[in-house]
Structure formats: structure tokens, C-alpha cells
Amino acid sequence: MAARLIDGKARAAALRAAVAERVAAFPGRKPGLAVVLVGEDPASSVYVRSKNRACAEAGMRGFEHRLPDTVAQADLLALVDRLNADPEVDGILVQLPLPKHIDANKVITRIDPDKDVDGFHPVNAGRLATGLPGFVPCTPFGCLMLIRDVRERLAGLEAVVVGRSNIVGKPMAQLLIAESCTVTVAHSRTRDLGLHLARADVVVAAVGVPKLIRGDQLKAGATVIDVGINRTDVGLVGDVDFDSALPVAGAITPVPGGVGPMTIACLLRNTLVSAGRREGVEIDEGGF
Numbered sequence: 388m389a390a391r392l393i394d395g396k397a398r399a400a401a402l403r404a405a406v407a408e409r410v411a412a413f414p415g416r417k418p419g420l421a422v423v424l425v426g427e428d429p430a431s432s433v434y435v436r437s438k439n440r441a442c443a444e445a446g447m448r449g450f451e452h453r454l455p456d457t458v459a460q461a462d463l464l465a466l467v468d469r470l471n472a473d474p475e476v477d478g479i480l481v482q483l484p485l486p487k488h489i490d491a492n493k494v495i496t497r498i499d500p501d502k503d504v505d506g507f508h509p510v511n512a513g514r515l516a517t518g519l520p521g522f523v524p525c526t527p528f529g530c531l532m533l534i535r536d537v538r539e540r541l542a543g544l545e546a547v548v549v550g551r552s553n554i555v556g557k558p559m560a561q562l563l564i565a566e567s568c569t570v571t572v573a574h575s576r577t578r579d580l581g582l583h584l585a586r587a588d589v590v591v592a593a594v595g596v597p598k599l600i601r602g603d604q605l606k607a608g609a610t611v612i613d614v615g616i617n618r619t620d621v622g623l624v625g626d627v628d629f630d631s632a633l634p635v636a637g638a639i640t641p642v643p644g645g646v647g648p649m650t651i652a653c654l655l656r657n658t659l660v661s662a663g664r665r666e667g668v669e670i671d672e673g674g675f
């Protein structure tokens with residue numbers, strides 16, 4: 388039997404509508420998100436435009452800052468300082484990747500952790516790892532929502548996260564640990580990926596290698612979440628070989644239209660939550 392197709396586009400639309408409803412009821416000023424883009428990377432430009440459009444559609448204020456790719460690191464840090472101090476700004480994100488002459492870690496750690504709606508700041512990584520309230524990175528947060536939609540109980544499941552980036556792999560592993568899964572993180576030095584995949588009830592692929600994971604490596608009925616967005620000669624493909632995985636998996640995300648749209652929807656959710664915390668407005672943070 389073919390796997391259930393997980394419709395991330397529809398789930399993201401529902402999440403965005405839920406956020407918009409709460410923004411409409413938000414007292415006083417509207418939540419505000421500042422998005423900083425350095426340079427003109429075409430994919431990043433598209434994502435930043437989408438974030439600003441999504442903000443407007445949710446009734447939030449979007450503050451877009453575009454800087455040339457020659458900008459000095461000190462000037463970028465000075466902009467972050469201004470956004471940290473701006474009372475109208477509830478969320479700040481600096482679009483990644485940054486040009487090589489800029490130290491991304493330095494920029495991320497300059498963002499006020501309580502405005503870090505990307506959840507990349509080490510303070511938020513630490514909060515996630517220790518179960519404290521903070522901000523969870525949007526892509527893994529979106530993955531978890533999709534997994535929860537198709538798996539009634541996560542406790543005790545074997546989960547394999549393929550990829551160990553700070554943005555997806557590591558926080559994804561933390562989220563699954565918090566759900567009481569038994570988590571394995573595989574990466575480029577993992578000796579036998581197939582061995583781990585064969586017993587995984589949940590697979591999250593976030594490694595950036597087109598079609599790395601094949602159907603014959605999966606456990607029958609596995610929930611397969613594909614974070615990969617690889618631009619190839621044949622178009623956009625994920626880290627999972629979708630055609631061979633479809634008849635084996637229990638549920639699977641497509642690329643495009645799976646995890647990707649959840650990233651921006653979760654960003655809006657995090658921004659609303661930030662505004663609520665900053666203004667003392669109660670938001671049911673678990674209710675999305």
C-alpha cells in the first residue's frame with residue numbers, strides 16, 4: 388500500500404490562519420518581525436520576500452532590511468543592535484547563509500535571545516536541550532508538527548535524524564528526545580546508515596544529499612520527513628528517493644510542498660509568541 392502523503396502546504400496554511408486569527412485579536416500594536424538579508428542570493432531573496440508577504444497576510448508588521456554583500460560585519464552587528472532595542476520589533480532573523488567574510492555565529496549570538504524567533508541563538512539551543520521555554524528553530528518545529536499529525540504516540544518510537552546541523556539536525560533530535568523517542572543522529576561519518584534506518588519508525592532526512600535514502604533501506608510503515616531541498620538538473624528533489632520510498636513508508640512528505648512551507652508558518656507562530664511574551668498577552672503556545 389502506498390504511504391499517506393503528508394501535505395505540508397495545507398498544514399502550513401492552517402497554521403498561518405490560526406496565527407492570523409490570534410494576531411487579529413492581539414491588543415494594541417501588531418507583532419513585528421524584522422528580516423535581514425545580506426547580498427542577493429536568489430533563493431534567499433525568494434525566502435525573504437515570502438516571509439514578508441506571510442507577515443503581511445497574517446496581519447503582522449514586517450521590517451525588511453537588505454544589505455549589500457560587501458557590508459562590513461560591524462555594520463551588520465550595529466543593525467542587529469538597533470533591532471534588539473526597537474520596541475516595535477518582536478522577532479529578528481538574519482537570513483542564512485551569510486557571505487563568507489561574515490561570522491554567522493557572531494551575528495546570531497548578537498540577536499537578543501528573546502527576539503530570536505529563528506531559535507538559533509545558543510541560549511535558545513540550551514533552553515531546548517534543557518526543557519526551558521524559548522524559541523525552537525522553525526524547520527524542525529514544523530517537522531515535529533507534521534510527525535504529530537500522523538503518529539498518535541511518539542513515546543518509545545525509534546527515530547533516526549540524518550544530518551547534524553545546528554539549524555535542523557541537532558534541534559530535531561532534541562525535540563524527538565523530548566517526545567520520549569529513542570533518537571539516533573546519523574551524519575556523513577556514520578558507518579552503516581542502512582543499519583540505523585532499518586529499525587527507524589521515524590526518519591527525518593536533513594543532510595542535503597539528493598535521494599540519499601532509498602525505499603529499500605526503510606522499515607515498512609515508517610514516517611519519513613524529508614527536509615532536503617536540492618536543486619538538480621531534474622528539478623527540486625529531497626534527500627529521500629520519493630518514488631522508491633512511497634510504497635514502503637507509512638507516511639511521507641513530498642518535496643516541494645512538505646516541510647518547506649512549515650518553516651515560514653512556524654516563524655509567524657514564533658513571532659506571535661514573542662509578541663505575547665513581551666506584551667504580557669496570553670497566547671496558548673501549545674495550541675497550534
Ligand SMILES: Nc1nc2c(c(=O)[nH]1)N[C@@H](CN(C=O)c1ccc(C(=O)N[C@@H](CCC(=O)O)C(=O)O)cc1)CN2
Nearest residue numbers: 434480481482483484505525643644645646647648650
Ligand atoms: N535565518 C534563516 N535562514 C534560513 C532558514 C531559516 O529557517 N532561517 N531556513 C532555510 C531557508 N528557508 C527559510 O528561510 C526556507 C526554505 C524552504 C522553504 C520552502 O517553502 N520551500 C519549498 C520549495 C521552494 C523552492 O523552490 O525553493 C518547499 O519545500 O515546498 C521555505 C523557507 C535556509 N536559511
